[in-house]
Amino acid sequence: MSTQTPDDDAPDQRLHPWSWLFVLLMQLRQFLLPLVALVVFGNRGDRDEMWSNLAALVVIVVLVAISILQYLTYHYRIGRDAISVRSGVVSRNRREIPFARIHNVVVHQNPLHRMFNVAELRLESAGGNRPEAEMRVLRLDQALALEQLVRQRGQQPVAAADPGDEATPALPADDVLLQLDTADVVRIGLLSDRGWVVVLALFGASYQLFPRDTVNDAIEYGGRQAFGYANHLHPATWVWVVAALVLVVGFWVTLRVLSVAMALLRYHGFRLTEHERRLTVASGLLTRMRTSVARRRIQAWTLRESALQRWFKRRHLRIDIAAGVSTNGERRDLRELAPLATPQACDALVQHLLPQLQWPPPQWNPVPQRGWWRLCLPALVIVPLLAAGAVWEVGPWGALLLAWLPWSALRAHRTMARMGYHLDARYVAVRGGWWQRWWRFAELDKLQALRLQRSPLDRWLGTSSVWLDTAGAHGSVGLCLRYLPEDEARAVFERLNAAFVTRRVGR
Incomplete structure (x- = not known):
């Protein structure tokens, strides 16, 4: 805890009047699954339905009350050398955050924030598992003004300004070092594999939302139906090859589209x-x-x-x-x-x-190039064992796994050379x-x-x-x-x- 204290003459400030709503939405998101389970699985009769709905209503009322109390009890004061934050409903906490200690300022706006023209501000220091302060939420101009103040006073002490001024201060011009347009962001998506994140997330979500046996049965049933229909048509070998290529290309294109979408969500306007x-x-x-x-x-x-x-x-x-x-x-x-x-x-x-x-x-x-083989040593040990197991299971075709060894040796040699x-x-x-x-x-x-x-x-x-x-x-x-x-x-x-x-x- 720092011994520095803010100016006594600096007024206490509150968060945005709608900040309690954003805190409530954050809490509802955390309790969403328990509330849904309480309403859905508790409805096994008229009496159970009434009590489950009443319990859900009580939980929501309590969360609303807690959100409003957090807004009423959260105050911050901006001094010459530090920011003082007072918060807490039952136990009161006061935290002094010197400007010199703040190494990162995050201004966060989701679509709802942008609709209300507000932002969430996080003040972070080097180390620690949580931000020094999280202000949910401030007016956007206040958040930017506070960010500017931290930038200025984090470098050296400056004359104290009036932190309670409601007018938006004129921000100094910044030097633009790098700016990406839409074409650059699309290129990021095309040259990355971010689409795999979406695919793996969908698989993980399906196993979380549905029983494992249900997902496995659905995949197995879909595969059998597709291959059964294809076999019924008695296609030639070249048709199978073309179909496989179409599936591979289609999957690759889908991954590229997902990668571009993720890149646009993250890097648009970089x-x-x-x-x-x-x-x-x-x-x-x-x-x-x-x-x-x-x-x-x-x-x-x-x-x-x-x-x-x-x-x-x-x-x-x-x-x-x-x-x-x-x-x-x-x-x-x-x-x-x-x-x-x-x-x-x-x-x-x-x-x-x-x-x-x-x-x-x-x-x-x-x-030195001697010992380059050490980089492919794991492959030299594991691949022959896998190939032996594959030959045991599927016959001579399993020996194709040994084709990985020349590639592994080439990669090891070129890696050591670089x-x-x-x-x-x-x-x-x-x-x-x-x-x-x-x-x-x-x-x-x-x-x-x-x-x-x-x-x-x-x-x-x-x-x-x-x-x-x-x-x-x-x-x-x-x-x-x-x-x-x-x-x-x-x-x-x-x-x-x-x-x-x-x-x-x-x-």
């Missing part, structure tokens, strides 16, 4: 801006999300491109932020600086935000992947821990790996210098450790 060394991203078709972060909070950078994206000369730029996650595991903060852009645009964006670095590096240090790292006095970078390529880098000042690691296979081959940890690390791509010769790995580790110690002493 706009990356900068003001006073703070980055802000706004995007969304139905639900608009506006989130911002100070540039100094960025811990690491990751560039990625799939084979399909590489053919169309596009890349994806993400950043790591020192921040916690919400209770349901969802990342709350700004993560994507460029959902999809040309390599030149991504490099220019990195160079603009990190002018002290030279990106891309002038030279990459390669990884591995490399760059290290200078300011930053460290690694690259990897062949079919799915990636680049990951971080300033030396952002490193949190170092680790020199050797497995039994490394001892046999005379190699080591240097692991680098930064705050907010996420994803499958680690900041690691893999499979270096032991002497080279130890030299790199000592060099990084010296820079790490120097930074710690300097603080």
Whole structure:
């Protein structure tokens, strides 16, 4: 808890008069399934129906009362150095949030928010499982004004303004770093596999809403009907081949359509801006999300491109932020600086935000090619076992699984050939992947821990790996210098450790 307190002369402020309605809708969404179950399954007679409906009505009345009480008891005050929030129905809580502690401001608008011209504001700090404050809801102009105030006072103290002014303050012009039009967003959908998320969600929802046996029986019955009808027609072999191709192409087109729809919902109107060394991203078709972060909070950078994206000369730029996650595991903060852009645009964006670095590096240090087979070692062990089991079950056709081994060896060899790292006095970078390529880098000042690691296979081959940890690390791509010769790995580790110690002493 901070000892800083807001100005005593600053007036207390309330949320929007309709904020209780949005809190109520949020609570009803949480209790929707129990209420439906109470009404549906409790109706086994006239008397049971009356009591179940009465119980549901009592629950709704209680939720309405709680929502109104939360609105009446929620106050906030904006001071010179901090925001004070008082809330609670039974137990009263007061929270002091210094502006310097707020690292991320999220302005959230779903379609209902936009209908009432209001927004939900979340103030988040580095670490923790919940936002420092959630304001449901404020007028949109108030939310934007508060976001602007946090941006200004989070950088340095400024003269206190009148936070209760109802007029919308003039927002300073922001520098637009990246803006995506509709064609760019459609391209994101076409070059991604987001449609699988919808397909898997539909399967998961069907198993949640209906008994497992019912879903399995429906799939089996539909398959039998389709194949039975096809066999009744006695088609030729080429007809089967054409039908299979049509089904595959149709499924692929469906996935592309779903991917484009998801991209439009998420990235429509994507706009990356900068003001006073703070980055802000706004995007969304139905639900608009506006989130911002100070540039100094960025811990690491990751560039990625799939084979399909590489053919169309596009890349994806993400950043790591020192921040916690919400209770349901969802990342709350700004993560994507460029959902999809040309390599030149991504490099220019990195160079603009990190002018002290030279990106891309002038030279990459390669990884020795000996031991490339270690990358396909799991396939060398698992695939023959699977092939043996398939031959046992279906006969000689099961041996086709062994065709995966040449592809696995080729991918392992090409992946090892692309591995490399760059290290200078300011930053460290690694690259990897062949079919799915990636680049990951971080300033030396952002490193949190170092680790020199050797497995039994490394001892046999005379190699080591240097692991680098930064705050907010996420994803499958680690900041690691893999499979270096032991002497080279130890030299790199000592060099990084010296820079790490120097930074710690300097603080």
